[in-house]
Amino acid sequence: MIISLDTSSSIPIYVQLRNQIVLGIGRGELKPGESLPTVRQMAKDAGINTMTVNKTYQILKTEGFIEIDRRSGAFVSKSQRMDKDFEEKLESDLTLLMAEASVKGMDKEDFLKLCERVFAGLEPCQEL
Amino acid sequence: MIISLDTSSSIPIYVQLRNQIVLGIGRGELKPGESLPTVRQMAKDAGINTMTVNKTYQILKTEGFIEIDRRSGAFVSKSQRMDKDFEEKLESDLTLLMAEASVKGMDKEDFLKLCERVFAGLEPCQEL
Amino acid sequence: MIISLDTSSSIPIYVQLRNQIVLGIGRGELKPGESLPTVRQMAKDAGINTMTVNKTYQILKTEGFIEIDRRSGAFVSKSQRMDKDFEEKLESDLTLLMAEASVKGMDKEDFLKLCERVFAGLEPCQEL
Amino acid sequence: MIISLDTSSSIPIYVQLRNQIVLGIGRGELKPGESLPTVRQMAKDAGINTMTVNKTYQILKTEGFIEIDRRSGAFVSKSQRMDKDFEEKLESDLTLLMAEASVKGMDKEDFLKLCERVFAGLEPCQEL
DNA sequence: GTGGTCTAGACCACG
């Protein structure tokens, strides 16, 4: 998968990398059980420091998206489960997003259509 | 409207404040044309620095949510319009959110139901 | 409070530091609401790197022992609560410890006496 | 006895294995004088490297939990005795555990009750 | 081979 980072962005690199990997999993480019590049390899590919990659991997591990095996490195978790914290985060993020959209003139129908469109962009690579 | 900030959160205070105000507008607690507290008043009420409030107001202005009149202070914009930048931000934020949800096992139906539910929580206070 | 680290130990410095701080709180040397040294100060005092201290503080924050305020730095949490994860960790650690003690010939009475003695060593500095 | 290891845990495999064996002895599943599987057999059963098992056995030997006879392999020590090092380790581990528990709101009574409960879970399999 | 830890020092974001 292709990683594109913007080092001049105000979003920390480790967050950008985290998001890109989550998107990769969401799009099905990274399948459950599939290995991620080693910390060193990813650092080299992305042109960043190993500690930055390490931090990203630790976060993804904490969030349950990946597991890290001492022997073979990191791989996408096989069984993902939505925990309560994540559910709350999802709802509050979505609430903010919908408030912004609504203020900017989108009604419910528009928003749901947008959701459909975004989902369609995710779908072709995997079965949901 | 009530502002609740968590100074020991990792989310910067000015972002929390910005989000709370956007939510307030989205919920109809702050109506178009309605005045916001002065920078000093808001700072006093929320127990934060005036610079922080000032930063928040500038951001809200840049995003088009409020207008700032030298004489009468800040007020909620009367005509909000979705510009291209905002549309892109919305779509990319939504994509990430849906990717996370999908990886954690939510399917499209679940997500759309969640959207309906969140919208219902926003609606009673205003007409969309 | 006095921090003593053993850089030649196999226990990572950030873990040693974490343990010392938890002990300090447990002994009442650090009271709820009391400030911890800044990251830089602690690093200087302990003769270690700021990032190492930062890591320790992040862990203590995650574990709920301290809170980090953007404005004034880190301080001991005022309301500590035992969550489920911690309860499980406590029980499994204790199980291992008691198994070891039992194999080495301690019976229940001996162990409970040891507990009393250790608690007495913690107590004089605070009210439990 | 059943050994369950988590290769994606942050706890080294040799430590996990060591703990499981100590627990097995503590619970009476492994009795004094009883043989442990050979290094190769254990490695095969647990799906890990022989070097890892070997390291675990050496540690258990150093700690006095097992003895290793060149001819008959490893077996649980017949006479366990608490040496000074172990006593110190036990006390310092227990101190940390009690500090954590105390900070999280457990008082002495709660802790002693927990000890009783944990001991009861160990007891049925052996005479203490 | 893998990830984990640590350092020294720089720079940025926040309030």
Add this chain to the structure above:
DNA sequence: GTGGTCTAGACCACC
């Protein structure tokens, strides 16, 4: 002032 991020490069622990 505070903490947060990032780097380059070293060394260690684990398997």
